[in-house]
Structures are given as structure tokens and as C-alpha cells.
Amino acid sequence: MPEPSAPAAARLRRPSWRDPRLGIGILLVAASVALGSWAVTNASDTVEVYRTHEPLSPGDPIEAADLEIVQVHVPDVDLYLTPDQGVPEDAVATRAVGPGELVPGTAVGTESQVEVRPISLPMSAALEAYLEKGSRVDLWVALPDPDGEGVAPVGPTQLLVGAVEVWDVHEDASLFAGADQVQVQVLIEVDDLPEVLDAISADAVITVVPLPGQADS
Structure with a gap:
């Protein structure tokens, strides 16, 4: 009696739009593209802000030459002293600012405000x-x-x-x-x-x- 023939090898089928694996792959690619775009956008979304070298105490004079300009990403740049604003003439620190800290706008004033x-x-x-x-x-x-x-x-x-x-x-x-x-x-x-x-x-x-x-x- 002849032996039964082996089952025919399954043929490769073209993926269907109904295949859930295809949908998951498309979502992963889209997410990767969106994440990369977000990272690039946020990396370039920085502003210049003044940072201290040395600690500032109330009454200490503030001059641009004594500060460092750094590129940072902050949610509200209006809270800090920036080169665009400039350092006011005869400005002094009205409260303490530690070394290496961004200079808050509220810490800059005149001697009468100390x-x-x-x-x-x-x-x-x-x-x-x-x-x-x-x-x-x-x-x-x-x-x-x-x-x-x-x-x-x-x-x-x-x-x-x-x-x-x-x-x-x-x-x-x-x-x-x-x-x-x-x-x-x-x-x-x-x-x-x-x-x-x-x-x-x-x-x-x-x-x-x-x-x-x-x-x-």
C-alpha cells in the first residue's frame, strides 16, 4: 500500500489589512516618528538665561560681566533675568541667590528694595x-x-x-x-x-x- 504523501507546505500569504500584527507595526512606527519629532523640537526650544558664578547676597551689585549666559529649557522664561532684558543699571540682589543658579527676576532690584x-x-x-x-x-x-x-x-x-x-x-x-x-x-x-x-x-x-x-x- 503506498504511503500517504506529506502535506503540502503552507504557502506564504500576502498580509491583509485585517491582520492585527500589521496594525500594531504601523502604530509603533508612527509613535517612534512622533517621539523623535517631539525630542528634536524640544531640544531646540531653549532660551538664553543668566546664571550666577558666585553666590549673591542681598545688596550685592549685579553686573552682566559677573554672570554667565546659558541655554536652558524653562516653562516660563519671564521668571528669570535674560540677556534680552539686560541687567538694569545700578541693580542689586534683593535676596540670596546661590552659586550656579538661574537669576530670578524677583531677586533683582534697587538698594531701596533690600x-x-x-x-x-x-x-x-x-x-x-x-x-x-x-x-x-x-x-x-x-x-x-x-x-x-x-x-x-x-x-x-x-x-x-x-x-x-x-x-x-x-x-x-x-x-x-x-x-x-x-x-x-x-x-x-x-x-x-x-x-x-x-x-x-x-x-x-x-x-x-x-x-x-x-x-x-
Whole structure:
């Protein structure tokens, strides 16, 4: 008896528009094209914005020569200082701007708009390594005891003002300064100024305490 012949090999069929695999392939190609077009469009959709080299503190002059122009993609360029706008004449920083940050338009103004004032205070030289321009410190105060006799003892220590900005740290050149002491200039909000000046005039003991996580070199 003759052996049954093997089934004929299946013939290749031309894909049909009804084939779901063809539809999925078309969708993938279309998605790839759209994604590539979006990436190219957004990569070229950048603007020039000013960025700082060094930190700016309130009252610091702002000049174009001290800033860097960078190409960035930002949702609202009107929020930042741009070369198209230019740097206003006699412009100063009205609030702190960190190094390498884009310069917000709200941080640029005139001296009359600066709402802080510099105050110089003695500080332990051992803490100088933890501070730099733009660092933040707390000021703690111990007021003299009005009932004390002779060298007045101090009362309980309490927070005077918190998280104030450091403007400068330099050697204390006063005649009464010790070798382990430096002067730190801090920027005090105008509203807090009377309380700080009252403490200074009352010969209170004001201690400068750096906030953690800042410069250590």
C-alpha cells in the first residue's frame, strides 16, 4: 500500500489589512516618528538665561560681566533675568541667590528694595570653617541678669533670630578681640533689627550657631 504523501507546505500569504500584527507595526512606527519629532523640537526650544558664578547676597551689585549666559529649557522664561532684558543699571540682589543658579527676576532690584541690614558679631574662630558667604546661622542670646552684681551673670539662653544669612567672615581687628575670635557679618531682616540691636546695646551674650549641612572647608 503506498504511503500517504506529506502535506503540502503552507504557502506564504500576502498580509491583509485585517491582520492585527500589521496594525500594531504601523502604530509603533508612527509613535517612534512622533517621539523623535517631539525630542528634536524640544531640544531646540531653549532660551538664553543668566546664571550666577558666585553666590549673591542681598545688596550685592549685579553686573552682566559677573554672570554667565546659558541655554536652558524653562516653562516660563519671564521668571528669570535674560540677556534680552539686560541687567538694569545700578541693580542689586534683593535676596540670596546661590552659586550656579538661574537669576530670578524677583531677586533683582534697587538698594531701596533690600529689606536686610548687615550686623557684625564676634564668633569663635573654630566655627569659621563651617561658614562661607551665603551660609545660614542662628543667633542665640543670653541677656544679662538685672539682679546681678559686679560682672552680671547671664539669664537663660534663647533664640534671637533664626537662619540669617552670612555676608562675610573676617579677622577681628579690635583691641579686645582674642586670638580665637573672628567677626561674622550677618544680614538681619529690618523687622528683626530692633531686637538684635537692643541685645547688642544691653551687652547680651550673642552666640552664632551655624546650621548643619553647610561648608566645612
